[in-house]
Amino acid sequence: MCTAAVYKTKDFYFGRNLDYEFPYGEEVTITPRNYPFSFRFLGERKQHYAMIGMAHVADDYPLYYDAINEKGLGMAGLNFVGNAVYGEPVLGKKEETAEEHEREAGMVKGSEIDNVAQFELPLWLLGQCASVKEVRALLARINITNTPFNERYPVSQLHWMIADREETIVVEAVADGLHVYDNPAGVLTNNPPFPQQMFRLNDYRSLSPKQPENTFAPGLELASYSRGMGAMGLPGDLSSASRFVRAAFVRGNSLSGDSEAESVSQFFHILHSVEQQRGCCDVGGEKYEITIYTSCCNADKGIYYYTTYENHQITAVDMHAENLDGAELFRYPLVQGEQIRWQNR
Numbered sequence: 001m002c003t004a005a006v007y008k009t010k011d012f013y014f015g016r017n018l019d020y021e022f023p024y025g026e027e028v029t030i031t032p033r034n035y036p037f038s039f040r041f042l043g044e045r046k047q048h049y050a051m052i053g054m055a056h057v058a059d060d061y062p063l064y065y066d067a068i069n070e071k072g073l074g075m076a077g078l079n080f081v082g083n084a085v086y087g088e089p090v091l092g093k094k095e096e097t098a099e100e101h102e103r104e105a106g107m108v109k110g111s112e113i114d115n116v117a118q119f120e121l122p123l124w125l126l127g128q129c130a131s132v133k134e135v136r137a138l139l140a141r142i143n144i145t146n147t148p149f150n151e152r153y154p155v156s157q158l159h160w161m162i163a164d165r166e167e168t169i170v171v172e173a174v175a176d177g178l179h180v181y182d183n184p185a186g187v188l189t190n191n192p193p194f195p196q197q198m199f200r201l202n203d204y205r206s207l208s209p210k211q212p213e214n215t216f217a218p219g220l221e222l223a224s225y226s227r228g229m230g231a232m233g234l235p236g237d238l239s240s241a242s243r244f245v246r247a248a249f250v251r252g253n254s255l256s257g258d259s260e261a262e263s264v265s266q267f268f269h270i271l272h273s274v275e276q277q278r279g280c281c282d283v284g285g286e287k288y289e290i291t292i293y294t295s296c297c298n299a300d301k302g303i304y305y306y307t308t309y310e311n312h313q314i315t316a317v318d319m320h321a322e323n324l325d326g327a328e329l330f331r332y333p334l335v336q337g338e339q340i341r342w343q344n345r
């Protein structure tokens with residue numbers, strides 16, 4: 001399970017929990033503007049926007065899980081197993097029915113289509129889009145293909161949250177095609193599909209950070225014996241559907257100062273409210289899903305903050321501290337191990 005979230009104070013923040021039973025060997029990775037991308041179906045791009053994110057680097061290629069680019073656009077891929085459906089590559093244009101073909105004959109010769117392998121999506125979108133608006137335009141002509149990176153890395157079944165400071169969307173490629181949803185909740189988890197996650201929020205519409213009125217039944221005096229009773233019923237379990245509700249509530253009611261330290265701190269509090277502790281989510285074979293890392297990107301400043309399961313101290317990497325006109329990846333292995341600050345020795 002995973003959870004992604006956005007948060008806005010003075011700056012715009014984007015991040016996620018990566019929950020899984022083992023790490024793939026991820027590193028904070030900066031891709032500078034002149035690192036050449038070779039797309040499977042779309043040729044080479046010698047120049048693109050610079051980006052920073054968490055990636056597994058294979059054969060010097062950044063396989064991003066989540067990242068932001070230098071324009072303030074963020075993107076995260078989360079498991080969507082059993083629902084994600086990617087297509088075979090098609091030849092340069094959309095497959096069209098005979099009827100559509102007739103309608104279009106003499107006008108446009110079928111719409112152009114971009115075949116993008118599933119693992120290429122972050123590079124394709126973050127490399128050339130400065131905003132969600134631009135992402136929407138590219139998605140209108142995309143065919144996300146089921147092309148694996150290589151035989152060691154089968155295609156992951158993911159859906160994506162993509163956001164800038166103005167808007168957040170969710171992209172789901174399913175059996176009946178590609179769907180792009182507005183996401184006013186500002187969070188994403190895993191299954192079920194996004195419309196069902198959003199619908200379920202209706203069940204919790206009476207929850208509140210305020211103490212509730214007693215409306216239980218006439219004549220029954222009931223006590224407000226504890227703080228926090230307005231959110232009684234907020235799910236606390238680790239299922240994806242429950243984390244969606246919990247994260248949407250916590251994020252939606254979050255308050256913080258707008259300094260960098262206060263904003264980053266609050267962002268980690270939001271995502272840590274749905275983190276997974278080792279032992280509580282048994283996935284079989286004596287393996288347990290845990291929150292391997294939590295990230296918080298300042299999308300305006302190009303800073304990638306993270307904590308890991310083994311290290312609660314926040315570590316940060318600033319993309320602008322590197323030469324973004326370079327042509328080689330900058331890679332930062334995750335800092336692990338709790339950093340405990342002793343006060344009396």
Ligand SMILES: C[C@H](CCC(=O)NCCS(=O)(=O)O)[C@H]1CC[C@H]2[C@@H]3[C@H](O)C[C@@H]4C[C@H](O)CC[C@]4(C)[C@H]3C[C@H](O)[C@]12C
Nearest residue numbers: 001002019056063065077078079119153154155156190
């Ligand atoms: C396992 C990760 C998703 C975590 C998650 O959503 N967990 C929920 C578990 S559950 O459904 O609720 O059971 C996903 C997110 C990004 C994925 C990686 C990225 O897509 C980049 C490459 C893509 C390659 O095809 C496979 C390796 C890989 C390096 C992927 C490995 C793995 O599938 C990752 C790391």
